[in-house]
Amino acid sequence: xxxxxxxxxxxxxxxxxxxxxxxxxxxxxxxxxxxxxxxxxxxxxxxxxxxxxxxxxxxxxxxxxxxxxxxxxxxxxxxxxxxxxxxxxxxxxxxxxxxxxxxxxxxxxxxxxxxxxxxxxxxxxxxxxxxxxxxxxxxxxxxxxxxxxxxxxxxxxxxxxxxxxxxxxxxxxxxxxxxxxxxxxxxxxxxxxxxxxxxxxxxxxxxxxxxxxxxxxxxxxxxxxxxxxxxxxxxxxxxxxxxxxxxxxxx
Numbered sequence: 001x002x003x004x005x006x007x008x009x010x011x012x013x014x015x016x017x018x019x020x021x022x023x024x025x026x027x028x029x030x031x032x033x034x035x036x037x038x039x040x041x042x043x044x045x046x047x048x049x050x051x052x053x054x055x056x057x058x059x060x061x062x063x064x065x066x067x068x069x070x071x072x073x074x075x076x077x078x079x080x081x082x083x084x085x086x087x088x089x090x091x092x093x094x095x096x097x098x099x100x101x102x103x104x105x106x107x108x109x110x111x112x113x114x115x116x117x118x119x120x121x122x123x124x125x126x127x128x129x130x131x132x133x134x135x136x137x138x139x140x141x142x143x144x145x146x147x148x149x150x151x152x153x154x155x156x157x158x159x160x161x162x163x164x165x166x167x168x169x170x171x172x173x174x175x176x177x178x179x180x181x182x183x184x185x186x187x188x189x190x191x192x193x194x195x196x197x198x199x200x201x202x203x204x205x206x207x208x209x210x211x212x213x214x215x216x217x218x219x220x221x222x223x224x225x226x227x228x229x230x231x232x233x234x235x236x237x238x239x240x241x242x243x244x245x246x247x248x249x250x251x
Contacts, residue, residue, distance in 0.1 A: 002052070004087045005231055006030040008061060008124065009094030011040040014141065014186065017224030018091055019043055020050075025228045028053040028082055030074075032094065034060055055081050061094045061120040062112075067127045074131065086133045089231040092121040092140045092163075099152040110155050117159035122166060134178035137231055140167045142185040142242070148250040160185070164242055171240030180239040184226065187246025189218040213248025222247070 005022050009015045010031025019029045020043075029047050033040035033056055040056035047054035055077055059070050078085050095117050098109055121140055132138070142164050145157040164183045171181040188208040208217045226245045229235070 001084065003027045003089065003231070004030070004082055004084065005089035005091060006032075006087050006128070007091040007093055008032045008059075008121075009034070010091075011036055011043055011056070014189065014220055014223045014227075015091070015093040016043050017220035018093070018227035019054075019224075020046060021221070021224035021228035022089075022231060023047040023050040023052040023054070025232070026052065027089070027228070027231065030055045030057065030077075030087070032057050032059040032061070034058070034094070053082055061124060062115045064119070064123060067124060071127055071131075074128075078131075086131050087128075088133050088136045090125065090128060090132060090136070090138045091227060091231075092125065092138070094120070095141070098156050100155065101152055102154045105155050113155050113159050117156070118162045118166075121163060125170065129174075129177075132177075132179055135233075135236065136178070137180045137182070137235060138167075138170065138174070139227065139230055140164075140181070140183050142167075142183045144185055144187040144244055144246040144249055146185060147244065167242070168240050175239065180236060182230065182235075182238060182240070183242040184223070184230065185242055185244040185246070186223050187212065187218050187244070187249040189220060189223060208249065211250050212246070213251055216247065218245070218247055 005027050007015045007019050010019045011033040019031055022029055031040060031043055044054040044056050057073060098113055100109060125138060140163050142160040145153045146160040146164055167181050167183040174181055205217055209215060223245055
């Protein structure tokens with residue numbers, strides 16, 4: 001039986017690249033999306049074109065009351081689309097950015113980041129746990145900003161620091177289920193994330209290039225390849241770890 005991954009926020013950016021990379025590695029994929037159904041269905045079509053099964057399900061990760069209905073929908077769709085009742089891999093990826101000075105960050109902005117980047121992965125993973133097979137793998141997306149500090153990222157980086165602590169605790173508590181839990185911390189990636197700043201702002205692009213050992217900004221496919229590498233049987237003995245994929249940014 002083929003492996004099956006669920007990726008939150010899989011319609012664009014790193015989630016999309018991870019989905020395509022996994023499909024190329026013979027893994028079937030479920031993605032969640034917030035509102036852009038067309039983009040999500042394009043990802044499904046791309047995966048199917050690679051000979052794998054795929055499904056897109058709408059979910060606002062901040063709508064915690066919707067989790068029960070989502071799990072019931074998942075329970076119905078798994079046997080229909082994938083001829084199974086469980087998944088192997090979970091990538092907690094959904095999120096948005098915020099570039100705001102500490103002195104200007106509002107409580108509303110802070111709460112939005114908290115709900116999406118910290119509370120949602122914690123309770124979504126909890127709700128999904130009965131579907132994750134023994135021998136499975138949970139990968140939580142953090143950021144290089146949890147290690148190095150750049151002005152304007154305090155609130156966002158705090159959430160990602162919390163994700164890294166969460167991963168270590170889940171690795172400890174879910175080990176008895178045979179489930180690995182790790183953190184993937186990308187560096188600066190040229191996508192539409194946070195308004196496409198790294199991709200489109202020449203000054204930011206130059207700065208990232210100058211402080212990165214590999215001498216360039218990261219691309220979404222760089223991260224997709226690492227997601228596919230980690231979501232494999234070869235990574236079973238890897239758990240409770242933080243894997244930074246930044247090309248050597250600010251070493």
